[in-house]
Amino acid sequence: METIKFQLTPFSLEVDGYLVDVLEVLERKLVTGDTWFFAVVQIHYKGITSRKYTLAVRSEKELINKLKIEITKIKYLELMYGLKEVERLIT
Numbered sequence: 001m002e003t004i005k006f007q008l009t010p011f012s013l014e015v016d017g018y019l020v021d022v023l024e025v026l027e028r029k030l031v032t033g034d035t036w037f038f039a040v041v042q043i044h045y046k047g048i049t050s051r052k053y054t055l056a057v058r059s060e061k062e063l064i065n066k067l068k069i070e071i072t073k074i075k076y077l078e079l080m081y082g083l084k085e086v087e088r089l090i091t
Contacts, residue, residue, distance in 0.1 A: 015067045019044040022063075023052060039063055043090070045074050046083065050090040 010023045024040040037057050043050040055070075057063040078086045 013064070013067070015064060016071045018071055020067055034058070037063070041067065043067070043070060043074065045071070045086070045090070046078075048083075048087045048090060050074075 009025055010021055013020045021042045022039055023042060026038045028036050039055050039057060040052055041055060042052050055066050057066060074086060077089060
């Protein structure tokens, strides 16, 4: 028997120690039969709330991996340019 995970949006996840809001998830089936999900997310990083943006994923695991990549990009921006520049770029 297959187990189905079901969560109502919006909900929050903790990824790499930072809060991520998943505001909406849309499911789309392609002509090829593949199922893709479009998740609208918002990252909270050190008191800064990012703008809302969409990630195209095929599974919850892929969503978490893509969010880890996005948070790593933000950390890199902070390391190179400082927190004020991070705020300017992600809001």
